[in-house]
Amino acid sequence: MGAWGLLLVGLVIGLGLYGVLVPGVPGSWLVWAAVLWWALQDPQPVAWWVLVGATVLLFLSQVVRWALPPRRLRAGGVTHRTAVYAGAGAFLGFLLVPVVGAIPGFIGGVYLSERLRLGRHGEARAALRTAMRSGGSSVLAELFTCLLIAAAWLGAVLWG
Template sequence: MDLTDTHGVITLVAGIAIAVGVVGVVIPVLPGLLLSWAGVLLWALLGSDSAGRWVVLAVATLVALLGAAVKYLLPGKRLKRVGVPNSALLAGGVLGVIGFFVIPVVGLVIGFVLGIYLVELSRLGHERAWPSTKHALAAAGMAMLIEFTTALAVAVTWVFGLLLT
């Protein structure tokens, strides 16, 4: 690939951003879905003048917005149904961030679980704290799965757009 070929370079950079975004969903430090969508945006804005690119961007935007809405609505509804308060998730998030710096990589997960468990322990007592914590973890896993699926859908939309334009 010739580096003076700006369309090829833009496509390559956009593809890397989209791939890193998909991986970034699993690595919580990176804004995965946003990065994947930004790769498509970059490709549409700086690529060749083609109406097809704007259609691909519109479809990718709709997919990303729909996925983001479902990511927040579905697990949140499930948590409300089982009675897990937002304070437990907030404590899990704060201790997860602290844990990330105290114990690199695995500290995020350990801190998140510990934060939720401690809030539920003080709220519900020992016997009901762990089942409530498991519900919160299942909801967090569901949110991650929804975001991962959405980022993959954005990537697939871009690949089809790349092949068709």
């Protein structure tokens, strides 16, 4: 696969990561479809292993999401700005502390957004708890899975 094809796959994966944070967009399925397209265009063993791993991870993610409370983010007072801060925090955390940093980054992003909006620590902490209970944990599970898949794809492209 050429550079333009890889760039397009990367853009679709990025759109999928953004789609996880936006209600109504099938973000995780966009990530999986991009990896599938890449594996079909670049039939090397590493591409197929990344596709199999992505499929297993997404299946497990769906099982975990099914066990978590349903998404009622808007009812919990979660705004688009909060979702952007949470996604940016998870992405930065994933890069700064590989893999496990996404979880505190996501939570820190939600807290920062609520702290800026509400102004006080206690109120921001209460809003963070409400956001995580109203579906934030479900979003975090899906976003974490998609970040793992994106990292595996990027690692396979760069070193595979």
